[in-house]
Amino acid sequence: MMRTRPLKVALLGCGVVGSEVARIMTTHADDLAARIGAPVELAGVAVRRPDKVRGGIPAELITTDATALVKRGDIDVVVEVIGGIEPARSLITTAFEHGASVVSANKALLAQDGATLYAAAEQHGQDLYYEAAVAGAIPLIRPLRESLAGDKINRVMGIVNGTTNFILDKMDNSGAGYSEALDEATALGYAEADPTADVEGFDAAAKAAILAGIAFHTRVRLDDVYREGMTEVTAADFASAKQMGCTIKLLAICERAADGESVTARVHPAMIPLSHPLASVREAYNAVFVEADAAGQLMFYGPGAGGAPTASAVLGDLVAVCRNKLNEATGPGESAYTQLPVSPMGDVVTRYHISLDVADKPGVLAQVATVFAEHGVSIDTVRQQGKDGEASLVVVTHRAPDAALSGTVEALRKLDTVRGVASIMRVEGE
Amino acid sequence: MMRTRPLKVALLGCGVVGSEVARIMTTHADDLAARIGAPVELAGVAVRRPDKVRGGIPAELITTDATALVKRGDIDVVVEVIGGIEPARSLITTAFEHGASVVSANKALLAQDGATLYAAAEQHGQDLYYEAAVAGAIPLIRPLRESLAGDKINRVMGIVNGTTNFILDKMDNSGAGYSEALDEATALGYAEADPTADVEGFDAAAKAAILAGIAFHTRVRLDDVYREGMTEVTAADFASAKQMGCTIKLLAICERAADGESVTARVHPAMIPLSHPLASVREAYNAVFVEADAAGQLMFYGPGAGGAPTASAVLGDLVAVCRNKLNEATGPGESAYTQLPVSPMGDVVTRYHISLDVADKPGVLAQVATVFAEHGVSIDTVRQQGKDGEASLVVVTHRAPDAALSGTVEALRKLDTVRGVASIMRVEGE
Known part of the structure; x- marks a missing residue:
């Protein structure tokens, strides 16, 4: 033959x-x-x-x-x-x-x-x-565009950059800061001399665009992908994450909107619960979690580079x-028949973990809570810690549009009693 | 168009x-x-x-x-x-x-x-x-026969039966015995009225035959698959597994022999380290771990039934x-060109965890160790626990052929000082 x-x-x-x-x-x-x-x-x-x-x-x-x-x-x-x-x-x-x-x-x-x-x-x-x-090496494009061709994919969420996962895993395990962990990644060959493409999320954003396009049968370009790097993740963020039973990963997230009429694609660091399968992805490994109507939750795991x-x-x-x-045949070509628009980051609905440095005096929490309420962002939990006239407030919200959260933070910064916004991190995978 | x-x-x-x-x-x-x-x-x-x-x-x-x-x-x-x-x-x-x-x-x-x-x-x-x-729902056949078509697969090891994983997960988490966990699985609809096909490993063995054939490009029939069910796994086995930093899963394992000239396929309960990605597969989920020359270690995870x-x-x-x-084309057909023979279970090389009930008197360990040595099975660790004239010996071996281990156990049973072989379990994924 x-x-x-x-x-x-x-x-x-x-x-x-x-x-x-x-x-x-x-x-x-x-x-x-x-x-x-x-x-x-x-x-x-x-x-x-x-x-x-x-x-x-x-x-x-x-x-x-x-x-x-x-x-x-x-x-x-x-x-x-x-x-x-x-x-x-x-x-x-x-x-x-x-x-x-x-x-x-x-x-x-x-x-x-x-x-x-x-x-x-x-x-x-x-x-x-x-x-x-x-x-x-992870079979992902073929499963998405062939194995799941008879299903409706609603979300693709993954760790698609090994360098940043190595750095974050190192920070999580050793309590190291970003610079120290980056140095180790560089010394071991996991990070390039100029790590910008990795740590600023450009590499992951390109992959998010490709995955979103295939998953939702529409065109998603690099420019459509919201992108935040992970250079500002601190040891304090990991400590906060641990208190919530979470860890921090740089995630590429492609979602179909609840009404099914648009999609979003984004890359940013996020807290995820330790019980989520992505939380246990160590070192430079990659993993992608897929949610589909009929198939349910799938995960693909393996070496993402090399x-x-x-x-x-x-x-x-x-x-x-x-x-x-x-x-004398060809395989599947572009499938962009749904022509779903890509919504901006402001439309993304998720949860937030916000750390504020505030004055340690009565009434601050009430002021802060009012600002959240005025912007329609509902608070799930608040943790208040004070020492020496300074205090910190950690607020975890319910699900809210990213635009509402941005408005909230802008207003919080204007409060006299808020000395600074120490960190804002999205909470995913719950 | x-x-x-x-x-x-x-x-x-x-x-x-x-x-x-x-x-x-x-x-x-x-x-x-x-x-x-x-x-x-x-x-x-x-x-x-x-x-x-x-x-x-x-x-x-x-x-x-x-x-x-x-x-x-x-x-x-x-x-x-x-x-x-x-x-x-x-x-x-x-x-x-x-x-x-x-x-x-x-x-x-x-x-x-x-x-x-x-x-x-x-x-x-x-x-x-x-x-x-x-x-x-887990894309597995297509990744194995298409995505990895340019690679050499050496091992496929998976949890491919949701019913038994549900039962074992329940035993692990609650300390329940097999019958109790099976009853819960039945009540929740995870086990059929007659659970034989699942708990005796017939279902998993069929899947092992299919996976081995595809992975190694050879023919593997159901009769070629060694099969042991999980009805004899006890709460005591889980306690022993925990002491070793392991849990117990019913695994389907397809391996290429070290010399590359034959393959094996088997289904049996086994201890695996908690750090192994398969250890954290909960409830009725399935997951398959694939090791290939170039791709390295991959895992595919998702709902295995429904x-x-x-x-x-x-x-x-x-x-x-x-x-x-x-x-007017066809996809990949059967690929069995390697025509690799399927070796019997005796040729499989792995590690073992053996619990013995022995007389609590001097010299027993020496006798037991001699039997292992005579059969060419090297001991990694021994743990001895005694009370009231009775004692237990837990032996964990280095890698040895299954036939050598069977011979060892047969000889151990003949020792006067060995009252019984409480359990034999293979240790995988290290």
Whole structure:
């Protein structure tokens, strides 16, 4: 049954992920051939620095001219693991134009220009697969867009950035502050020299955009995602969280509004109860919690980054795309038929944990409570602690729109008796 | 782009799962049509008792003649949720012969005759999908056979039976014995009137056979799976587990041997460390832990049974199979190219926790230790507790073949100083 002409794969990028993809394509060639129904051959590898040694890849396959490689005309599948917007975008569209399907791990590009890429793929009858773009090795894109294709997904909530989870887990376990935990993450290779994309939530926001689009069958772009980093989470926040039976995680949350007529997508640190499955996700692991009408609550857990795990996701897509090529078919394309609008952060309804530094004198609590009431934010619990004329008030609210909470905090800051707002944190997963 | 002639679906069985499938097909018809690219129509429902009221299904669709329904010739997809071997097997093969693909939730049939069904599907160019057969709503079959198609899976270890997990979780939390916990499970509807299939591990064994076959690309039949139920797990076992920082779960474990030349599949209760992700799977939830060469450790978690969750899995498959029909293609068929043999339980290598009732006199430990040594089973720790001339010895071993452990226990029983073997439990997940 097996076809003898091999399927030809062009690899764009040969860093941590690309070199693993090339390695596994070589060492597991027989398995891949059996699973696809035809052999696959690495036909070319485009890199920026050809002098850098790459174990196991024949020198004659290496080129610096990525455009010429994708234009060769005999390439069946292009694997793009360069990252970033350009030249990745141009190379991918060129690949489609020249009859190649594309497997990509490029979350930034998919979050920004997914619709354009999907349209190009469809126009040329090619596949666009990108399991590796979200949560590394964890099968997530395929379960969402295929396994749950007969269900209605209401919420996707996940830890989709390993660097920040490592830092927060370290802070939680050791009582360390943010800087100290970041230093450890950097020393161990979990954080990059410039950690901005991770700690400011840009990476997670790109993944949230991709997940929201797939989950709700609508278009969600990076700009639609509300984003707050986790650099201001303190040891005091973790102490407060513990008192509530919670921990703190940087979460990507994609929700369908209660009326079903809009969706939201956001990334921010949040308290979650220790009993929630996401609370026990340690170190640099990722996990995504999915709530669907019929399926109920599902969770997907695993390594969210790293060369080999990401390569596993790329190769799973490669097998699928190659099988589609042999079948002269394509897999699922963009599904954006619901055209649900993305609501702003102010419309998100959730709970809040607010720490205030206040004057330690009678009547302060009454003043503060009045401000909450005036903004329609109902208080669940208040904890008051005083010492030396200073006091702190910790308020936990019932569910309220984010805009109402913002208004409340603005008004609180204007009170003479409120010396400062020490922290505001959302409470999720209850 | 949308085709107007609907795809026709025949539903075999309309119990807890089937009625949910029918309900969602009606209430979510527009979503399903958009996701498939063509409308789907419920063309007939075969039941045994047509008088039983079934909300929402037009009476003219209901028939007692399942065979005539699958032979009609205009059916695109048959959804089989009858369960059991016959008539399900004949109906499925008849469906293939008459040009229909099949979505099944029938674990018993797939574990016993999967190869025959796959061959029939391939012969007639049809699809056989069965996500719902293992772990209900949890996307597992598709991730294993598609997402991880480019990776090498070494172990699949899971809680795949909700009834027994509910009972064990109850025993763990309340200190209840097996009978008491079973009674509660029955009262709450988690256990059937005759719980044999669940508590004796037959249900889990069928799922283990299916998972092992997919994970290792070989044929594993129900008879190949070693099976031990959980009816003999006691409150004392849970107390011992706690002392070791463990809990007890009924696990389905599929492993590739260290030399890669064979596989094993087994179901039995086992101690696992509280730190293992499977330890915190509560109530009737299921979870499956997968270890692969490149991906590392993954876990899939969710509801393992119930009408709506199982229907979610069925409908995800229905969308995929319908899309394949429109593409005139088929999805992945059986992948059994490795033809790895299934080794017997004696070849499984793991650790053991053994409780012995012994005479409380000098020299007993030396005798017992000698027996372990003679059988090549290395002891990790021993805990000795004595009172009133009686004593107990708790031995935890290093990794050893199951056959060596069985030989050890047989020899221990023959010692005059050993009054009885109170329990033997495997220790996994370390």
